[in-house]
Amino acid sequence: MKDVAARAGVGLKTVSRVVNGEPGVTPDTERRVQEAIEALGFRRNDSARVLRKGRTASVGLVLEDLADPFYGPLNRAVEEVARAHGALLINGSSAEDPEREQELALALCARRVDGLIVIPAGDDHRYLEPEIKAGVATVFVDRPAGKIEADTVLTDSFGGARAGTAHLLAHGHRRVGFIGDQPRIHTSVERLRGYHAAMADAGIAVRDEWVSLGSTAPERVTEAVAAMLSGPEPVTALFAGNNRVTVTAVRALSGREHPVALVGFDDIELADLLGITVIAQDAAALGRTAAELLFRRLDGAADEPARVELETVLIPRGSGEVPPSAVR
Template structure:
């Protein structure tokens, strides 16, 4: 409430001085202030000192938004995630941020929150701000709305899943390979009837993981009963029902491949450790190594994913005009106990 200046304090309440103000206070031209602020050469020490003094008295700080408008770029990139509150997204975010900061860029983040419309709004809002580039974990099944932005010169890199209806860079995990490795691991430990519980098959990663499961079974010459494959929403209720169906009855499976972290969590909660078949989960979980038995997983590398996507984006910004590419990051099978138990019967 007190609008008076306190001793030793520069700046006044709610009033940001501009270069024009500094120029007037120092009795110099606007351009000279600009030169001093930006550390350009060719200013006499006397002039520079006068400007610096005025800057100090007024508490001037350059308005970067205005500067960037003139410059043509915004020195900012945006990262659109599924939900920045989940561990996978936040790990991606940190990796992207580190590259962005190293490149002198600030980072906008946003969550589509399982709502393709919100994702679209956010993506277009970022573009309207003229972010230099956009990294998108795509939600929904149509990303053509980004085409005009890409054609107007805003590079887009898809992360975790490819975009639909638009040919752009994508950085993905080796989902099929990871599922293949996890399934083969169960097979190697003697299992022949293996259940697959996954996400909605319309989701690219889910489909790829199901493919990897089938390939591993086929490679081992094992038949797959379609009943063993249960894909759908990942809420607790549905996963619990799927797990129950697969693990009971005369043709119960002896092992389970749970194809993402939410499915794994739900399965673990539904199955008491004693009644649990062999289990391998896609995605690592904190504390997974402290469970009894410890949880065997196919781990993704979100840091590598985020860093590579960011690299791709900044390479595009640096002028790379090669055709769009799809890059894959390997997964890692981490045996810890739950996936190494032999079939019960």
């Protein structure tokens, strides 16, 4: 650092301010310091910084599945906010396994991350209470924490599913099927609740055979679609509970002589070209909002845990507008 200061013709404190992004440095001085840093190949000593400030400038993100397209924009948004705050993002997948979620979250805490953003796989997060009390800022996103009070950022799954089902009903459908994720997952339960609310609003009693919850594995979803479309009174429309269900439903419905109306929760790649009507949620906004809330806590905000709920958007593209008379 002394060499950088000498080359730029400034004091050590000025170099420190530039390196740590602190105010009080003129643009011209900052430019000279940055040029000296580049010329000398200077790298900040983060270990010393940790000892001095008690923070590691790193945050952890526990996702469900990094391979799921929904989590890509969310992950990127968290990373961008972290970068803007001079922090490194470390992430990992729970694979929807509560034990793996706990193992990963505690491993990140053991590596002294300053904060955690968690997409819950389990429904009991009391294991994080000691970490939170020790100062690890924690925000839950997409699903709420279980058995503890904590900052939470969600999508309005209930309202979105209600709007999507109502859209199918508005186009004349009365036999609407719902295919969702596992019943222990918060978003799955909320979307099923929204479906039931829309059906009740229309005065329609939901039959047991119109609802299927379970794994999003293609085999299971394909079987559910086939079952709902068989029998003397098949459904004339389907509401798919998430992006993975929607993709399999599109495949299962392809090649049919008569189309089946379909609305999916979550936008999917090529949905605009395929004409798939969706209830879209903003995954990037979820990640950005959660990360901004996390860094607000790290900056000292001590108010009561916040619950932020983001709205969804209905995007009609054709599949949800197929009339029941076209279905056989």
